[in-house]
Amino acid sequence: MAINSKLPETGTTIFTVMSALANEHNAINLSQGFPNYTSSSKLNELVSNAMTNGYNQYAPMTGNLDLRLAITHKYDLLYNSTYHPENEITITAGATQAIYTIISAFIHPNDEVILFKPAYDCYEPAVKINGGIPIPLELNTPDYKVDWDQVATFITSKTKMIIINSPHNPTGTVWSKEDMLKLQELTQNTDIIVLSDEVYEHMVFDDLNHFSACFFPDLKKRSFITASFGKTLHNTGWKIGYCCAPKDLMTEFRKVHQFNVFSVNHPMQKGIADYMSDPNTYLELSAFFKQKRDLFLNLISESRFKFKPSQGTYFQVLDYSNITDEKDTEYAVRLTKENKIASIPLSVFYDNSKTDKTLRFCFAKTDETLIKAAEILCKI
Ligand code: PMP
Ligand code: GLN
Numbered sequence: 001m002a003i004n005s006k007l008p009e010t011g012t013t014i015f016t017v018m019s020a021l022a023n024e025h026n027a028i029n030l031s032q033g034f035p036n037y038t039s040s041s042k043l044n045e046l047v048s049n050a051m052t053n054g055y056n057q058y059a060p061m062t063g064n065l066d067l068r069l070a071i072t073h074k075y076d077l078l079y080n081s082t083y084h085p086e087n088e089i090t091i092t093a094g095a096t097q098a099i100y101t102i103i104s105a106f107i108h109p110n111d112e113v114i115l116f117k118p119a120y121d122c123y124e125p126a127v128k129i130n131g132g133i134p135i136p137l138e139l140n141t142p143d144y145k146v147d148w149d150q151v152a153t154f155i156t157s158k159t160k161m162i163i164i165n166s167p168h169n170p171t172g173t174v175w176s177k178e179d180m181l182k183l184q185e186l187t188q189n190t191d192i193i194v195l196s197d198e199v200y201e202h203m204v205f206d207d208l209n210h211f212s213a214c215f216f217p218d219l220k221k222r223s224f225i226t227a228s229f230g231k232t233l234h235n236t237g238w239k240i241g242y243c244c245a246p247k248d249l250m251t252e253f254r255k256v257h258q259f260n261v262f263s264v265n266h267p268m269q270k271g272i273a274d275y276m277s278d279p280n281t282y283l284e285l286s287a288f289f290k291q292k293r294d295l296f297l298n299l300i301s302e303s304r305f306k307f308k309p310s311q312g313t314y315f316q317v318l319d320y321s322n323i324t325d326e327k328d329t330e331y332a333v334r335l336t337k338e339n340k341i342a343s344i345p346l347s348v349f350y351d352n353s354k355t356d357k358t359l360r361f362c363f364a365k366t367d368e369t370l371i372k373a374a375e376i377l378c379k380i
Helices: 014-024 041-052 065-079 094-106 123-129 148-154 177-187 217-222 247-260 266-275 285-299 328-339 367-379
Strands: 089-092 112-117 133-138 159-165 193-197 223-228 241-244 315-319 358-362
Touching: 014 328, 041 266, 065 089, 065 241, 065 266, 089 094, 089 247, 094 123, 094 159, 094 193, 094 223, 094 241, 094 247, 112 123, 123 133, 133 148, 148 177, 159 177, 177 217, 193 217, 217 223, 241 247, 285 315, 285 367, 328 358
Parallel strands: 112 133, 112 159, 159 193, 193 223
Antiparallel strands: 089 241, 223 241, 315 358
8 A cells, every 4th residue: 555654754753762772772771751760659649539539531621620720820930920721721641742733733834833953853743744844943052052143034924933942852951031032022023933842941950040931921922831741740651741822822722632632631630730739849840850960960070971061951961072983873872782871862853964972861860870870971
């Protein structure tokens, strides 16, 4: 049978490939981003209570109201910005579904979508499946900063969406207030929608701040913010997230969402809502992950890998140019097979022709795992 693929050049995501290779070779898996420690027993108890208390049928299409109220409270508390639970917040099956549904709801054939490379890998296929044209702009290395003059030249009447992601996966950089103001200025008086992927909002280190799109009034008017409970609750397998946007945008989103998943896992939504009534559950995350980043970086400070400490997320990029000339995709495989440590090559987040010698390591791991991983890296 002839199959007319909608994504002829797309293979299996690097996260699946590297995790499978790590398992096959019994390697420490610092590739795919997920914690290897257990999450809160209180949270598990609250989810279990929700099941016992009958939250087992379809949740409302827009999400459990208690959870939407908890999210409204969070944005008021952290960003002094109100999203109405009734019509400006929707609970989704992870940030991935929110991202896919936002793109499906707004991108028509031949609409252009600006995104920044290296980019998280689910953006571009979603644009293409919906007939849109990705316009990839490269962040300037080694700091992974946006060239705003370049962005200005690429914004045309065809630009329908700009996708941003801070704190940034895979590089661990955090956008400044000036970056956000520049984006606000360049999109002012346009109909461009901004998809601001903020799944790592609670993981920002040192004296940096997360500048959410909702902080900037004109940006907020055109923005969807996407978030993931997989990150904030250390439970990536639960696949629950949400998105926020002004009512007019959210109304369009829900037209697609209702036929995409309709609604998501009800008892977990209720359990998460109860858990979030204590804001420390998300406010303590930066300190928690900073300790892990610092432990890992102190332990490898004498190794031959070079690095700038990650500013946010739970990823650290290491430069191996002192060690070998191999391409990152090949070196990542060899490290997994021979040295028993798995990472993610950064070139896959570009167009794969990139020759930078950089790998991404996930430090959302037990201290014991980080110590073992560092021992391996120091011997290389
Ligand atoms: N965006 C980014 C930048 C991510 O790193 C991830 C993956 N963790 C997602 C979106 C998807 O999140 P989820 O697992 O909630 O679908
Ligand atoms: N977001 C995770 C990462 O960057 C992976 C998610 C996935 O495997 N799809 O590692």
